[in-house]
Amino acid sequence: MKKYICPICGYVYDEEKEGIKFDDLPDDWKCPLCGAPKNLFKAEAIEVVVSEEDDEEELREMNYGEISALCSSLARGCEKQYLEEESKLFTKLANYYKSKSEIKESSSFEELVSKINNDLETNYQKARSVASEKEDRGALRVITWGEKVTMILKSLLEQYKNDKDFIKNTKVYVCDICGFIYVGDEKPEICPVCKVPSFKLLEVERGA
Amino acid sequence: MSEVRAVRNLRICSKDCLCLYVCPTGATDTETGQIDFSKCIGCGACSKACPSGAISMVPYQYPKQQTKDDLVIAKLNKLIQSKVEQEQMAEYIYKNSNDSIEKQLAKAIIRANRLMTEDLYREAGFMLPQSKNTKDFLKNLLQQTKDETLKKDIEKLIDLLDFNE
Numbered sequence: 001m002k003k004y005i006c007p008i009c010g011y012v013y014d015e016e017k018e019g020i021k022f023d024d025l026p027d028d029w030k031c032p033l034c035g036a037p038k039n040l041f042k043a044e045a046i047e048v049v050v051s052e053e054d055d056e057e058e059l060r061e062m063n064y065g066e067i068s069a070l071c072s073s074l075a076r077g078c079e080k081q082y083l084e085e086e087s088k089l090f091t092k093l094a095n096y097y098k099s100k101s102e103i104k105e106s107s108s109f110e111e112l113v114s115k116i117n118n119d120l121e122t123n124y125q126k127a128r129s130v131a132s133e134k135e136d137r138g139a140l141r142v143i144t145w146g147e148k149v150t151m152i153l154k155s156l157l158e159q160y161k162n163d164k165d166f167i168k169n170t171k172v173y174v175c176d177i178c179g180f181i182y183v184g185d186e187k188p189e190i191c192p193v194c195k196v197p198s199f200k201l202l203e204v205e206r207g208a
Numbered sequence: 209m210s211e212v213r214a215v216r217n218l219r220i221c222s223k224d225c226l227c228l229y230v231c232p233t234g235a236t237d238t239e240t241g242q243i244d245f246s247k248c249i250g251c252g253a254c255s256k257a258c259p260s261g262a263i264s265m266v267p268y269q270y271p272k273q274q275t276k277d278d279l280v281i282a283k284l285n286k287l288i289q290s291k292v293e294q295e296q297m298a299e300y301i302y303k304n305s306n307d308s309i310e311k312q313l314a315k316a317i318i319r320a321n322r323l324m325t326e327d328l329y330r331e332a333g334f335m336l337p338q339s340k341n342t343k344d345f346l347k348n349l350l351q352q353t354k355d356e357t358l359k360k361d362i363e364k365l366i367d368l369l370d371f372n373e
Contacts, residue, residue, distance in 0.1 A: 065292040066325075070334060070345065073326035077337045081266065082215045082242060086337065089365045093349075096358055107297040112317070115294050123290055127283035134277040139284060142331040146287065146324045153317060160313060168309060172316050179323035181316050199219075204319065206312040 003044040008148050008180075009034040009192035013041065034192030035184050037155050064101035068094045109157050116154045120147065145178045148193045152181055173201040210250025212265040214243050220262035227254035227263060236263075269372055273339035276332065284332040288325050295321035340373035 004013040004022045011033040015021055022041070029038045062070070075090035124147045131139035159166045166183075173182040178194035180201075187198045216227075218241050227236040235247035236254050243254075243263075255263040295318050302314035333341045343366065350362045 063292070065296055066288060067349065069288070069292060069295075069322060069325040070329050072322065073329045073334065074337045074342060076326060077330075077335070081270075081337070083337070083368075084242075086365060086368050089361050089368075090337070092361055093358070093365075096355075101292075101296065103296050103300045103303065107300040109301065112294055112297050112301075115290060115297070119287065119290050123283075123287050127280075127287055130277075130279050130283045134280050136277060136280050136331075138274070139276075139280050139331045142284070142327050143287075146291075146328065149320055149324055153320060156313065156316075160310075164307075165309065167313065172312060174316050174319045174323070176323070178327065179320035181320055204312055204316045206308050 004041040005044055006031040006034065006036050007040055007042060007151055008036040012044075034188055035182065036152065036192075037159065039158075040151060040155055064097045068097035068101055071097060109160065113154060113157050116150055116157070119150050120154065124150070145193050149179045149181070156181060156183065172204045172206075174204055176200045176202050210248075211269070212250045212252070212267050213245055213248045214250070214252070214254050214263050215266055216241065216243055217262045217264070218242075220260050222260040222262070224259050226257040226259065230254055230257045268370060270336055270338050272373055273333060273336050273341055281332045284328050288328045288332065291321045291325040291328065295325070336372075338369055338372050340371065342369070343371045343373075 001014075001016040002022065003015070005011070006013075009031065011031050013022055022043075025038060027038060030036065031041070071090045071094035075087045075094060078084075078087035078090060124143055128140065128143050128147075131143060170183060170185050173184075173187055174180070175182070175191040175194060175196065177196045177200055178191060180191050180193040182188065182191075182201060187201045189198055190196060191198070191201060214236070216236070221241070230253040231237070232251065232253065233247045233249055235244045235249075238244050250265065252265050255265050298314045298317040298321065302311055302318060305311050305314065333339075334345070336342065346362055346366050350359060350366070353359055353362070
């Protein structure tokens with residue numbers, strides 16, 4: 001008998017208590033708390049430590065897309081401090097640099113998935129091991145949230161590949177704090193990743 | 209000048225209006241619902257009287273940015289670079305698709321990546337808009353741009369923000 005854990009919200013499926021083997025659950029079974037699909041669940045296991053090679057990043061200039069994101073982040077920071085004028089100016093800068101940032105020459109969801117896999121298999125692991133070593137709990141926090149959101153992105157793109165209409169008859173929400181995407185008719189009471197109350201989960205409308 | 213001022217969270221405010229009765233300067237009574245910072249003397253009476261906990265006292269000068277390890281920043285920057293590219297890829301898909309469901313999914317992915325990048329920047333040394341890091345970033349931006357309107361906006365920001373280092 002094993003336990004299976006939801007990587008998004010931490011829900012534990014205990015085979016002993018449930019009386020049904022996890023493998024025997026239907027493929028479309030979802031986490032009862034946050035709706036994460038069955039294939040994301042992991043059996044309770046010992047964590048694997050990834051060895052750290054030396055790959056110092058070279059210093060480089062920020063590109064327009066990065067400048068835009070930093071400005072929109074600072075706009076939020078000002079908004080939180082009720083600095084309305086400063087927030088508007090940062091948003092203006094963010095929009096300016098976004099309009100200048102180049103859009104990749106042709107792109108597809110497949111290419112996106114390969115980037116996501118690289119984040120999950122390499123970038124998050126490396127970032128986590130350095131942040132743990134340096135005892136930077138703030139960095140560990142952003143890594144934990146981001147990794148979960150990235151897992152959900154991957155699973156949504158996989159579902160889309162299998163069924164292009166999987167969101168047709170339901171709704172899509174994005175958590176305005178951590179970026180978690182929730183697909184379902186009714187929002188969960190709190191964001192399963194960052195635990196913010198549901199009013200911060202904003203619906204993404206479908207255009208014409 | 210006082211070191212703190214009152215701010216009101218309008219979402220929590222239950223309109224019991226005790227702040228209006230206790231404020232000695234009338235700073236809490238405004239048409240926008242936000243406190244008039246030019247009148248607030250930072251006495252904290254409104255915050256103590258508020259039954260819904262909607263008013264907080266915040267400092268004018270925020271503490272310095274926490275020092276971040278260079279290697280941690282490097283690893284977070286690596287993630288930032290990847291998320292920005294993913295946002296741009298999703299943007300391409302969004303702009304070139306005619307399918308409303310594909311567009312909706314792309315839009316959600318654009319938003320999710322932007323939010324993750326913003327959050328990563330907060331932990332990579334840019335938590336506070338008033339920090340030295342932000343100041344250096346803005347000054348650098350000012351030097352690089354040739355756009356006159358943009359220059360004015362950046363200069364205004366540098367002028368408005370109360371940098372703490």
